[in-house]
Amino acid sequence: SQKIEQNSEALNIQEGKTATLTCNYTNYSPAYLQWYRQDPGRGPVFLLLIRENEKEKRKERLKVTFDTTLKQSLFHITASQPADSATYLCALDPSSGYSTLTFGKGTMLLVSP
């Protein structure tokens, strides 16, 4: 069966360090993979999208990698700040190019001052 797995345990790091979040998937062949941020009591907000033929994408302090062989995406936040504390969701299309997305359960990131 198809699965998207994100670490269910919260990731605790100190301010200034790099946070790395993992998204693994099985039995999918997504054309795109997206990352969203969700704050408590709010809707998800889009952060980054990476295509299957891209190895890496950057936006300010954010970096996403996409390894279709390992079926894994890594999401990095460099020089993390307490304001980065949130839940991060990965999402991918269940069949190549389709408009609907399947979301992982998300990983909570806690950045301590």
Add this chain to the structure above:
Amino acid sequence: NAGVTQTPKFRILKIGQSMTLQCTQDMNHNYMYWYRQDPGMGLKLIYYSVGAGITDKGEVPNGYNVSRSTTEDFPLRLELAAPSQTSVYFCASSYSGTSANEQFFGPGTRLTVL
């Protein structure tokens, strides 16, 4: 632009009652979606629409109905509320039909069925 708006923010229903969750977007997006999110779980797609007059089922459509008479509005109807429908409901929209496009989410409706 207000983006995606949802009403109400909170609602408590009794078992068997009905209600409509409202969703409106002002970005002229063709694609709209309804998700539910249970604690510790990911977003589950209930229904989606690729344009006015066209809707399709998602992963968890049972107990819900939708309509799309205009580009802007995509209401979600619960006919006979059940405790299993206690959840947070998010509406979203996107510009086009490929997953290369980001989805814009509303603030959510927190529904409790007692």
